[in-house]
Amino acid sequence: MLTTKVKAERFRAMRRRNYRASLKLEGFELDALSVTEQASEVTLTEEALIAKLKKAYAR
Numbered sequence: 001m002l003t004t005k006v007k008a009e010r011f012r013a014m015r016r017r018n019y020r021a022s023l024k025l026e027g028f029e030l031d032a033l034s035v036t037e038q039a040s041e042v043t044l045t046e047e048a049l050i051a052k053l054k055k056a057y058a059r
Helices: 004-025 035-043 046-056
Strands: none
Touching: 004 046
16 A cells, blocks of 8 residues: 555656656657756655746746
8 A cells, every 4th residue: 555655756756747748749848858857856846846847948
């Protein structure tokens, strides 16, 4: 049985994948994020992650 913490981590990871997929469908280049940046996103809060993505993908 999964703990609440594990469930929350899985949900955040799924939400990140879905957001990246939606950006990709809209035509944004996702190769700008390096693997190290993606790994560090796990520790960011949701607000900080959204702000970072908006800055990276601003037109």
